[in-house]
Amino acid sequence: MTQTTLITMQPSDQAxxxxxxxxxxxxxxRVWAAKQSNxxxxxxxxxxxxxDHIVNFFVKKIVKQGDVSAYSNMLQFVYFSHMVAYNVANTPVERLxxxxxxxxxxVLMQFDNQARYNDQMTVLAR
Incomplete structure (x- = not known):
């Protein structure tokens, strides 16, 4: 059986x-994960x-930038991707x-994952 790993920031019902x-x-x-076993x-x-709260406040109120979607929860994204990159680097995976x-x-730019998984990855949304 192939070891396929899905990496997502939100609940997903992938085929x-x-x-x-x-x-x-x-x-x-957590609600979504309770129904899943993997x-x-x-x-x-x-x-x-x-x-993240401080950065979001700074961008919205002090910089007064209208569209802040690129900055919203940026630190959580960086932390999550770093931890996933660490786990992927230390666990053998056949497909990402x-x-x-x-x-x-x-995720791929950290821990030499780019060289290891470049041919074994798929991106669902561009």
């Missing part, structure tokens, strides 16, 4: 057969969530499936 799913440990993902939630520490291209780029 692909996956053996392992990595997702952040937030409230929506989900490993990555817990985001409180200091990272607090830092990423929810987004940004997530694929961030």
């Amino acid at each position: 692909t057969e996956v053996t392992q799913i990595y997702a952040p440990g937030n409230a929506a993902n 989900v490993q939630l990555i817990s985001i520490p409180g200091y990272v969530r607090f830092g 499936v990423f929810a987004t291209q940004d997530l694929a780029t961030k």
Whole structure:
């Protein structure tokens, strides 16, 4: 049986057969993960969530930038991708499936994962 890992930031009902799913440990993902047997939630520490709150406030109120979607929860994304990259580097995986291209780029650039998994990855949404 092939070891396929899905890496996503939000609950997903993918048609692909996956053996392992990595997702952040937030409230929506905990409810979704309770129905799945193969989900490993990555817990985001409180200091990272607090830092995101400060960054989001700074961008919205002080910089007064209208579209802040690129900055929203940026620290949580970086922490999550780093922890997934570490887990992927230390666990043999035959195929990686990423929810987004940004997530694929961030995970593969760490721990020499690019060289190891470049031919064995799929991105679901561009």
